[in-house]
Amino acid sequence: MNTKMKTLSMAVLGLVGFTAAGAAMAQCPASLSPPWSLVSTLQGTATSQTGGYDSTACRLRVALNQNSSPAAKAFVLDQTPANEQRYRVQFIVDASGIGLTQANRAATAFSIVGTTAVPNGNSNIVRAFLRGDGAGAALRFLVGDTADPSQYRTLDVALPNQAGANRVELDLTIGAAASMKYWINNISTATTEGSPTGTLSGLANSGWGGVDQASLGLVGATSFWRANFTNTSFVYFDQFDSRRQTFIGN
Numbered sequence: 001m002n003t004k005m006k007t008l009s010m011a012v013l014g015l016v017g018f019t020a021a022g023a024a025m026a027q028c029p030a031s032l033s034p035p036w037s038l039v040s041t042l043q044g045t046a047t048s049q050t051g052g053y054d055s056t057a058c059r060l061r062v063a064l065n066q067n068s069s070p071a072a073k074a075f076v077l078d079q080t081p082a083n084e085q086r087y088r089v090q091f092i093v094d095a096s097g098i099g100l101t102q103a104n105r106a107a108t109a110f111s112i113v114g115t116t117a118v119p120n121g122n123s124n125i126v127r128a129f130l131r132g133d134g135a136g137a138a139l140r141f142l143v144g145d146t147a148d149p150s151q152y153r154t155l156d157v158a159l160p161n162q163a164g165a166n167r168v169e170l171d172l173t174i175g176a177a178a179s180m181k182y183w184i185n186n187i188s189t190a191t192t193e194g195s196p197t198g199t200l201s202g203l204a205n206s207g208w209g210g211v212d213q214a215s216l217g218l219v220g221a222t223s224f225w226r227a228n229f230t231n232t233s234f235v236y237f238d239q240f241d242s243r244r245q246t247f248i249g250n
Contacts, residue, residue: 028058037079037213044074045231046217052238053092053165054187054250059238062217064107066230075217078242083115083210090169090248091216092187092238095130095137096162098229105228106131106140107221109235112172114208118144121151125208126172126180130218130235136162143180147204155200161186165238169248171196174210178203185250193247216240 028048032039039046044064052059062074081087093109109130117123129140133156141155159166165187172180180203181196216237221229241248 032060032076036076038077039075040077040215040217040219041074043068043072044218046074046076049236053094053236054239056238059092059094059236060216061234061236063231063234064218064221064226064229066226066228068221068226070220070223070226072221072226073217073219075215075219077213077215078240079213081211081213081242081244083212084244085174085210086244087112087172087174087211087242088170088244088246088248089172089214089240089242090167091240092165092167092236093130093139093159094165094236094238095159096164098233098235100130100137101132101135102224103132103134104222104224107218107225109139109216109218109237110168111215112170112211113213113215114144114205114210115212116207116209118146118151118207121146123208123212125174125205125211126170128168133158139168139184141182143200143203144205144208145203146207147202153200153203155182155198157182157184157197160184160189165236167191167239167250171247172211174208175206176204177201178205183249187250189250191249193249214240214242 046062049061064072110128112126114125125144127142138158142152169183179201
């Protein structure tokens with residue numbers, strides 16, 4: 001496993017001390033790649049914007065065009081994982097500016113992709129949908145478990161800070177009896193490893209092999225999302241960090 005912290009967000013001094021690049025910038029970079037492995041857009045935008053969160057300088061801003069096709073996307077991809085058997089990751093998400101309350105408005109905001117696809121399935125080990133829950137914005141996780149008839153368990157968590165940024169951290173293990181711990185908190189809330197928001201245990205996810213890559217942004221939006229949100233309905237992300245061996249926390 002890789003013990004080196006990889007902070008790939010747009011943040012302090014440009015890249016939050018992105019060690020692989022060994023660079024520090026005084027302003028937000030014009031290009032997202034590097035530090036990201038890939039930027040993928042179609043009928044949408046993904047850009048670095050000033051005004052990051054939690055003492056950072058820059059953040060990732062994404063949006064999809066109104067009335068775009070089902071293939072519309074605006075996300076960044078980290079391809080540095082290498083068949084990871086334990087994957088710790090953290091990111092910040094802020095959907096406060098789009099008035100997300102309706103459950104039929106949803107889009108994949110984050111995904112963890114395995115080295116292989118399971119039989120009769122796909123290569124996503126974890127997908128987190130940003131959606132409404134009737135009262136506000138929430139994350140719906142589909143977490144891989146081949147023992148489940150659908151091959152995924154569903155987990156719904158309302159974002160605790162509806163007026164701003166939220167910190168999401170996951171600790172995912174791979175195996176016949178694996179688990180996923182998750183921490184979802186207001187960005188200002190202190191977190192500890194021993195007190196996760198919750199844990200999914202007994203996951204049978206070895207069929208995906210290991211963690212191969214991760215994406216952050218918007219993709220796979222429902223027709224109601226694409227019809228009602230515009231190219232200025234921005235969702236923001238920041239401080240993507242995958243240390244993999246130690247608790248990241250706040």
